[in-house]
Amino acid sequence: MFILTKIADLVQITPEDFDKEASQAIEDNINAKYANRVIQKIGLCICLYDLLSASEGLIGHGTGLVNVNGTPKPYPNSTYDFIADIYCLLVTVEFRLIIFRPFKHEVILGKISSATPQGIRIRTNFFDEIFVPAERLPEGASFNDKEQVFTWETEGALLYYDNHETVRFRVEDEHWHDQAPTKPGNEEQETKKMSPFTLTASMEDSGMGPCLWWDGDDEEGEEEMEE
Amino acid sequence: MKILEAQSATLTNYEVYLHLTQQAERYERRESSEKSRKGGKHGRKDHKDPKDRRPGNLATIVKELLDYLREAPSPLGSQPLPYNERTIKNLLAGLRPWDFTKGEIIMILNLRPTKPENLNTIIEEMEERFPSDTTQAEILKAITDVLGRPDGEAERQAMTDNAREARKEQLDQQAKQDEEMEVDE
Numbered sequence: 001m002f003i004l005t006k007i008a009d010l011v012q013i014t015p016e017d018f019d020k021e022a023s024q025a026i027e028d029n030i031n032a033k034y035a036n037r038v039i040q041k042i043g044l045c046i047c048l049y050d051l052l053s054a055s056e057g058l059i060g061h062g063t064g065l066v067n068v069n070g071t072p073k074p075y076p077n078s079t080y081d082f083i084a085d086i087y088c089l090l091v092t093v094e095f096r097l098i099i100f101r102p103f104k105h106e107v108i109l110g111k112i113s114s115a116t117p118q119g120i121r122i123r124t125n126f127f128d129e130i131f132v133p134a135e136r137l138p139e140g141a142s143f144n145d146k147e148q149v150f151t152w153e154t155e156g157a158l159l160y161y162d163n164h165e166t167v168r169f170r171v172e173d174e175h176w177h178d179q180a181p182t183k184p185g186n187e188e189q190e191t192k193k194m195s196p197f198t199l200t201a202s203m204e205d206s207g208m209g210p211c212l213w214w215d216g217d218d219e220e221g222e223e224e225m226e227e
Numbered sequence: 228m229k230i231l232e233a234q235s236a237t238l239t240n241y242e243v244y245l246h247l248t249q250q251a252e253r254y255e256r257r258e259s260s261e262k263s264r265k266g267g268k269h270g271r272k273d274h275k276d277p278k279d280r281r282p283g284n285l286a287t288i289v290k291e292l293l294d295y296l297r298e299a300p301s302p303l304g305s306q307p308l309p310y311n312e313r314t315i316k317n318l319l320a321g322l323r324p325w326d327f328t329k330g331e332i333i334m335i336l337n338l339r340p341t342k343p344e345n346l347n348t349i350i351e352e353m354e355e356r357f358p359s360d361t362t363q364a365e366i367l368k369a370i371t372d373v374l375g376r377p378d379g380e381a382e383r384q385a386m387t388d389n390a391r392e393a394r395k396e397q398l399d400q401q402a403k404q405d406e407e408m409e410v411d412e
Contacts, residue, residue, distance in 0.1 A: 035289075039228075046288055096236075098243055
């Protein structure tokens with residue numbers, strides 16, 4: 001479900017961060033830039049895992065104050081308010097990020113958020129864009145118009161894919177939608193905003209679907225489903 | 228930004244969980260130590276510098292992810308925690324007699340299958356690779372030896388409660404919205 005991705009980036013440390021430890025200032029900077037964001041073809045960034053290397057600091061905006069060993073010194077408050085608008089420190093860092101990117105055919109847990117005749121939408125607490133198309137549900141599954149949920153008829157019993165139920169599913173496919181800004185004037189394109197990263201999943205194999213169906217020690221789990 | 232290596236390693240849920248909880252502790256320590264340091268300087272004891280807090284987007288994803296990882300039936304939600312620093316090594320040793328892919332091992336670690344039905348979803352073509360019931364039972368035993376067994380009853384209860392609560396919340400929200408609409412009219 002999670003991978004590490006190695007990235008190099010230029011980090012800008014502004015003077016108000018000069019009183020932090022250098023490593024802490026860099027970490028905060030990287031997290032502020034990447035946490036909870038999607039990188040195309042990489043995945044959803046969670047946070048920094050580790051710093052691999054950092055260059056010596058360079059001063060932005062083309063003026064003075066070279067930082068030699070990469071540990072910015074704290075400035076007395078008075079001076080530092082004055083410098084604040086002029087300088088910032090540029091550091092090239094190599095680091096690894098924790099990324100959410102389930103591999104193909106990975107089985108993970110989520111919750112049903114809603115259903116339409118096309119299929120079931122699933123979310124996790126931190127990621128909402130998972131879709132199980134109707135044809136990837138087990139044989140005997142059908143959409144119930146009245147209740148707006150899917151049901152599964154098996155061995156004479158009718159089981160419900162209720163909203164908010166915890167389900168197990170298999171990741172089948174990932175889709176990327178680059179949201180890079182387009183030329184102005186292309187308004188009709190903007191109305192169709194797609195999430196940058198979505199997953200298609202399946203629940204057709206036995207053992208998939210609501211965990212309550214399968215995880216009971218005996219048959220008792222089945223009565224709870226209906227309601 | 229330059230991607231140097233799209234995938235340099237794979238992490239299990241436990242490793243991510245460990246990293247997040249340690250990170251949260253570190254931020255907490257830092258907030259309190261900075262508070263006393265700066266508070267001393269300015270004579271304000273409860274002064275909290277927003278700069279010492281972790282970035283908001285980080286706080287959001289970390290909270291959501293920890294909630295997810297701790298939610299039943301995730302093994303990270305059971306007490307006492309079934310993992311420790313030797314778990315991964317022990318499990319690899321326990322599963323050595325059989326030929327599993329790396330992805331399968333990761334899923335076993337993350338999901339802790341303790342029944343043939345659950346193992347079947349994780350292991351590809353299990354019926355062909357491990358046709359005998361005794362083999363399957365041996366695999367499951369190797370898993371429970373390291374990861375323990377879930378408290379099935381408590382887990383089911385937690386799942387039912389979670390779903391019920393979420394449904395109630397949704398209904399409440401809907402009722403509130405309806406009320407507001409009526410007022411508007």
